[in-house]
Amino acid sequence: MRSDPAEYELVAPGNLEAVISLLAAQPGVWLPIAGGTDVMVQYAAGKLSARKLVSLWNLPELRRIEVSGHEVCIGAGCTYADLRRHEIVEREFPLLASAARWTGGIANQNRGTLGGNIVNASPAADSLPALLVYEAELILVSARGERRMKYLNFHTAYKQTLLAPDELIRAVYLPRRFTGYFSYSRKVGARNAQAISKVCIAALGRVALCVVDDVRIALGSVAPVPKRLLETERVVKGQAIDPALVLRARKTAMEEIRPIDDIRSTARYRAAVSGNLVAEFLIGLAASE
Ligand SMILES: Cc1cc2nc3c(=O)[nH]c(=O)nc-3n(C[C@H](O)[C@H](O)[C@H](O)COP(=O)(O)OP(=O)(O)OC[C@H]3O[C@@H](n4cnc5c(N)ncnc54)[C@H](O)[C@@H]3O)c2cc1C
Secondary structure (H helix, E strand, O other), rough: OOOOOHHHHOOOOOHHHHHHHHHHHHHOOEEEEEOOHHHHHHHOOOOOOOOOEEEOOOHHHHEEEEOOOOOOEEEOOOOOOHHOOHHHHHHHHHHHHHHHHOOHHHHHHHHHHHHHHHHOOOOOOOOOHHHHHOEEEEEEEEEOOOEEEEEOOOEEOOEEEEOOOEEEEEEEEOOOOOOEEEEEEEEEOOOOOOOOOOOEEEEEEEEEEEEEEEEEEEEEOOOOOOOHHHHHHHHHHOOOOOOOHHHHHHHHHHOOOOOOOOOOHHHHHHHHHHHHHHHHHHHHHHHHH
């Protein structure tokens, strides 16, 4: 442990309103901590610059999943275990449920939250490609009120987000309109558990009368932010899936991403794997009608 606990202050007001008031009184001074699975890694490495922490852990306002006729509202404080155990999330949003199943290990899934994964803003985060393809929307809350925005716009550059210093993510909304879609997800890493992705993919599609009438593909770990492959989607949409289309989609996907070399992998490997995953998804989609 490279940090001295005596240099830090942690408060746990126990309700959302009190947390929001604290952030409003001193914006940027208090760092929210939810499950702590990212914050405590920084702390242990002596890299946590914030000295005042305010706990969001287990706030009832952030720890519920509400289902209405047309959408599901997931509190930002829901853990991966909460997501895995929820019947509607499992049935209607399998890409998010599978990301929850392969994030870290069991201990991590009992503490790590969806809101923490979004705000930590790692390009390799496992749940974020699923949020892209489901066209998730975020509710941000502060003493100034609430605003709703597309998750697609939230990450602006590497580790940069549109969250203001006095704001929290309160919830994530998912539209309930993907029943009947073919879902495909893969995490490519050094191991099946406790490994950060070299590449991860979440993809959804629907074929009608032999042509692709809807398709959504997103990848993690291939660009500064989780990336929706809009060009590749354009190539595929409205077409019949045959070997020539699979080849074109694979090539477009490889051109659309911006992978880098780092400690986990190389740009070349990531590009090749991304193309293969897109091809595998399309072959599965073709067989799904
Ligand atoms: C051993 C280990 C394995 C891991 N494996 C994976 C993996 O396989 N895949 C993966 O994607 N991640 C992995 N992680 C990273 C981490 O577990 C996730 O990113 C997790 O979702 C973070 O959630 P948290 O609640 O613990 O966040 P915290 O550490 O509490 O917070 C992270 C950041 O989010 C902010 N924050 C949290 N909640 C909110 C909110 N509601 N509003 C505003 N800001 C907020 C905090 O201020 C902080 O900046 C792993 C971490 C560890 C330690």
